[in-house]
Amino acid sequence: MSMASRMQQPLYILSEDSDRTRGRAAQDSNVAAGKAVAEAVRTTLGPRGMDKMLVDSTGDVVVTNDGATILNEMDIDHPAAQMIVEVAESQEEVVGDGTTTAAVLVGELLARAEDLVDDDIHPTVIVEGYAEAARLANEAIEASVLDENLDDDLLASVAESSMTGKGTGDVAATHLAELVVQAVRAVEDADGEIRDRIHIHPRAGAASSATEVVDGVVVDEEPAHDGMPREVEDATVAILDAKLEVRQGDVDAEYSISSVEGLNAAIEAEDAELRGYAETLSEAGVDVLFCRKKIDDRVEGYLADAGILAFESVGSSDASEVARVTGAKRLGTLDDLEESDLGHVESISIERYGEDELAFIRGGDAAEAVTLFVRGTTEHVVDELERAMNDAVDVVVAALDDGGVVPGAGATEIAIAAHVRDASAGVEGRKQLAIEAFADAVDALPRTLAENTGADPIDTLVDLRALHDREGRAGVIAEGRTAHVGDPLEAGIVDPAAVKREAVESATEATTMILRIDDVISAE
Incomplete structure (x- = not known):
């Protein structure tokens, strides 16, 4: 070739x-x-x-x-x-x-x-x-x-400029901008990142003028039992990552009960175990329990009788936030419960919004945190307001941290x-x-x-x-x-x-x- x-x-x-x-x-x-x-x-x-x-x-x-x-x-x-x-x-x-x-x-x-x-x-x-x-x-x-100092008025202008045109309306933007600055000022002297301490919790059902700054955090949780208190002042808080129910063995086993007395004894032993959970928490001075897992119905009743407000099946992110705000440790068991394991807040209250109930946790000991509780008339409106408020918080923090305006x-x-x-x-x-x-x-x-x-x-x-x-x-x-x-x-x-x-x-x-x-x- x-x-x-x-x-x-x-x-x-x-x-x-x-x-x-x-x-x-x-x-x-x-x-x-x-x-x-x-x-x-x-x-x-x-x-x-x-x-x-x-x-x-x-x-x-x-x-x-x-x-x-x-x-x-x-x-x-x-x-x-x-x-x-x-x-x-x-x-x-x-x-x-x-x-x-x-x-x-x-x-x-x-x-x-x-x-x-x-x-x-x-x-x-x-x-x-x-x-x-x-x-x-x-x-x-x-x-x-x-060259001007970043006073509250100037920071409010930064926030308002960010929000104007994002579904807030000019009048609402002015009010919301002031709340953003209030939230940033509340946590700017705390240790760590400012932005991590500011939370935004949207909730439809009211005009944007009802938006408020909460000194603490808001979580989508409701009491585990109707008989529990809906408001606790000066609350001692425990966070548990385990179920509160009858403990199961690691192996399959069958038990033979041949008499009514034996059955009653088994029931009483089980009941004593469940009652013991409430007694342990009560004796440790716990007022509020956040449990990541399921709580047995009987334990819920005993906790309610003891005047303890409990939440079950709490999400991991909510539990982490409560731990950070209150200073409570996340516990794997209630055995050897000590005072240092517990956290404290000024108040925890349950408030109803439409068909849902929310827990407002105010004034935690361990870390300063604030929540912008954002209201809007419909889900679409409140979603857009949430985006606008997030941007507003970001730009105010950026103005403070990254070289002015x-x-x-x-x-x-x-x-x-x-x-x-x-x-x-x-x-x-x-x-x-x-x-x-x-x-x-x-x-x-x-x-x-x-x-x-x-x-x-x-x-x-x-x-x-x-x-x-x-x-x-x-x-x-x-x-x-x-x-x-x-x-x-x-x-x-x-x-x-x-x-x-x-x-x-x-x-x-x-x-x-x-x-x-x-x-x-x-x-x-």
Whole structure:
């Protein structure tokens, strides 16, 4: 066989079932997928953002404005689109808010990159330009951080900015923001992570104005017996990880009882064992028992007679939370029960909400903890309020822990775009165009804010740039069904700097990863 004929033999390295997309076609597919995901959440951005209704295959409905929830609930198959979902998840995990901002920014960066590739600029050049622009963006964020002390009013503004537009209503958002700050302040001096000590317990059946801060924790548990007390003050608490019933042997055995006296003796021995559980707890001074396993009906009666409030089949997470709050140890047996095994709280009360009963555990000894008991008129409303409150707590903690706050309402994005655009003039080569494109992409965020409030996006962007040049600070202030350009600080609109930093960093990383792909090989 000649050399020429050997050269003409086709070489197959992929299976016939594989699908391969290369070069520009692969880039176009990935960019289109990224833009589509961003477009899905774009209209939720800002205080007048719209909600999405997500219905799964079983008919369950989620109505939400939260970017992370929307992207998680969507059934996304495209691998490049999945990367943007991961950006939102990372944003949510690190700072708790700004997921929509990050997703929209990825879409805009990809759209600008697509135009640059059309102009024959290599993706590697774009990647280098975007990396430099991200560094410049962080400089602008640091320069925008407010020097003011983080007092309660400023933190409430941070919380309110996070919640506005997420199903809370403007008036409710103000009230809920104050409760969030109250909860954070209650535990900020305690040892350990602030966020771990703040719990959110949603319950439908009342307006959001009924939301309250509970000094302690709330668990979905009801008394094991109707005769037990429904409120215990200055309570001593025990937590048991074992069943309270007649002990079973390790081997199968049969017992022969030949007389009534023998039967009565067996019953009395069994009864004495069950009564002994209640006596042991009572003698140790236990007022409230949380039992992870089943409690025999007779033991429940004896506990009720002894005035002990008991809960059975308590979930593991609830038991752990009660242990942490009260200082009680989780016990495998009631043998050798000592005072050091027990915990203490100011009060435990049972309160009824609709058909359910909840246990409110207030004022624990071992650890400070608070619960935001969130109310909403329906399950869908209270679910969205829960998401909004979680984000609000996260951003207040982020503001306290991670470097302060910056002006909101798009003002920081305008400052970023201006700084990046100014600095791009000093960059040589084609990378300058990528840096300018980054600034244009960031500009799209305040433009989208304006669009979602009903204002003209182009006119608003021009006005924002002009006011920023004059005053150094300009944002989109929602007003009724439209918006005006003004100082966000005067309107009390601020965001944690950490949210902006994370959005820029995660969006740039995801865009970079997508742009560097020029070959997609997928197996069936």
